[in-house]
Each structure stands twice: as structure tokens, then as C-alpha cells.
Amino acid sequence: MALNKNALIRYKTIDKCLQNSHRKWTLNALIETCSDALYEYEGRDVNVSKRTLQLDIQMMRSDKLGYNAPIEVYDKKYYRYADPDFSITDIPLNEGDMQVLSETVAMLKQFKDFSLFSELGGIIQRLEDKVYSEKSQEAAIIHLDKNEKLKGLEHLDPLYQAILKKLVLRLQYQSFKAREASEIIFHPYILKEFNNRWFLVGRPGVEAKKPVVTLALDRIQSIDFDSSLPYHYRSFDGDNYYKDVIGVTVSNTRAQRVQFWVDRHNAPYVITKPLHASQRLIEKREDGMVFNIFVIPNFELDRLLLGFGEALEVLKPEKLRRRIHQKLEKASAYYKAE
Numbered sequence: 452m453a454l455n456k457n458a459l460i461r462y463k464t465i466d467k468c469l470q471n472s473h474r475k476w477t478l479n480a481l482i483e484t485c486s487d488a489l490y491e492y493e494g495r496d497v498n499v500s501k502r503t504l505q506l507d508i509q510m511m512r513s514d515k516l517g518y519n520a521p522i523e524v525y526d527k528k529y530y531r532y533a534d535p536d537f538s539i540t541d542i543p544l545n546e547g548d549m550q551v552l553s554e555t556v557a558m559l560k561q562f563k564d565f566s567l568f569s570e571l572g573g574i575i576q577r578l579e580d581k582v583y584s585e586k587s588q589e590a591a592i593i594h595l596d597k598n599e600k601l602k603g604l605e606h607l608d609p610l611y612q613a614i615l616k617k618l619v620l621r622l623q624y625q626s627f628k629a630r631e632a633s634e635i636i637f638h639p640y641i642l643k644e645f646n647n648r649w650f651l652v653g654r655p656g657v658e659a660k661k662p663v664v665t666l667a668l669d670r671i672q673s674i675d676f677d678s679s680l681p682y683h684y685r686s687f688d689g690d691n692y693y694k695d696v697i698g699v700t701v702s703n704t705r706a707q708r709v710q711f712w713v714d715r716h717n718a719p720y721v722i723t724k725p726l727h728a729s730q731r732l733i734e735k736r737e738d739g740m741v742f743n744i745f746v747i748p749n750f751e752l753d754r755l756l757l758g759f760g761e762a763l764e765v766l767k768p769e770k771l772r773r774r775i776h777q778k779l780e781k782a783s784a785y786y787k788a789e
Contacts, residue, residue: 457489457497461507464488466539469522475529478504603649603668610651614639619680623672632672640687643699650699659683665699697727698751706747710767714739717762726755
């Protein structure tokens, strides 16, 4: 049931009035108080009719909003709560509410390395303890893919806090190609997840004038904060930055039209789970379907296309087609060897 803001303000105001047992509340007194409250919140006069307030009281009494407010009339004209300790703000969560909260926190616990999610877990636990004295432990209904052995997850929270507080980082970072770690001064912008792996995106250097780079969390050896250096943001839009790529590898080249054929057995999967947001169905054939995507070719795109094996053929561009062909031939050679 949709509720407008004015209705919620009226419910809250009526609730406050009826908690005040030192005053006798007539219908006109409630109307006047609700009108004053609406003026305070909205900054304009809102006429609350007698009929509107009667419907509000009826709604609060009902179970439609879960209030079940024990509003009674005494001396044929005054309103009060039959239970003087009642308030719509103190209504306990029902079993359905608790189930939704439990499932939500179960999903959020997948990101337990973030301090704000772990704190939320504590809040939900306190709610559970308040509503239930005993709660049966049931298997999770929703299961998310995760790998507890991934390196670098311990860096998630300090990096998140650094971005939130706009702090400059001093990182000890060792790429896969480097023989040893080196120090990088880094201005962090966002954290990005792809294929169950986390990355830090930002600009290196004291002045952060260099292009945006992406660092893998599993290659970070240590993190330190440098409060002596000013943080430079330099306007960064993550959605726009990664718009034309699959994964996290962004080059200075322009996006290209990538055309590929998928056999008829696998085409429905590609339709229901597009390879990229730009995907379009170009042609339907007896043996399959032809699709287009508009992306910047990168390592992640190659891996995705190769993952379909014999079920996919790259048609365009020619350079990408040759590269995929060469990789498939090399892979095939491994199986031909004695």
C-alpha cells in the first residue's frame, strides 16, 4: 500500500497526541495539531478534513499497516490509547519482517570485510534477540558465490574508509610483472569488484595528474595513510569510465563493434545474460544467432569469448578474430601432444 508523506506525518502526530494522557483529545484538537505539524514540515497550510482524520484513525486501528493501535473513544468525544504505554513507533517486528531482515543481513554478511556491514549484522542480531528468545538455525535460502581464500580482502575496509574520508594512500604494491614491491602514492576514487576479485581505482602521484589506474587488491602488500598530502579528486565517474569495457582493463583506444555468432544451444543463455549492456541481436540463423556488442577489446573480453569454446565464433573485427583463433589453436595443441 502506497503512503504519501502527509499521511505518515499525520499518523506520527496522532500517535504523539494520544501518548499525552494529560490532555483530552477531541477530533477537532487532533485536526488542529495535525494541521500545525503539516505546516511545520511542509511550510504551507494543509487543510486536514474531519473525514481524513477519521480515516487515519481507522487505518491506525487496523492491521493494514501493522499498527493495530488500541485507539478508543471515551465520554463519547475524547480519543486516547487504551494502553497508555502504546506507540506505533514501538511495534515489534513480526515473523515475516524478521525473515526479510535475516535474509538481507545474510547477503550483506558476504561483505563482512566492510566494517559498516559487520555493524549492521550486530544491529540485526539485536533485533532478533529482542523479538525471539530462541531462533532456529536454518540453512540460507540465498547463496552468493564467494571465495574466502582470496588475497587482499583484508584491505577492503581501510580502503573504503580512505575513499570515504578522502585520504591519500602510500601503498606497497607488487604487480605480477614486477620482481619486488614498490611504493605508490595513490588518490583512491572507488572500489570495484569483477569476477569475484576486488580492485582499487584512482590516480597515482602527489598531484594525481596521471591517468586513472586500476590496482588489484591481492597485489597490495601494505597500506599507510599520508595526511600531509592534499587529496585530489579531479572528477571521476566510475559508471562512465567502465561503460565501454568488460572487466577492469581500460585502454586509451576507442570502443569497437564486436560481432560474434553463438550456436543455437547457447544463444538463449546469451540473450538472457548479455555479455555487455550494448549487446544487440543482429541475425537469427538455423544454426544459431549473431550478436553485436560495442566495447574496447581487452584481456577480459578475450577470456569471456574463449570461455564459450566451440559454441562461439568471433566474426568482427578481424584483429580480434585472429587473436582468438591463435589462442584456440595453441590450446588445441596442448591436447594433441603426447
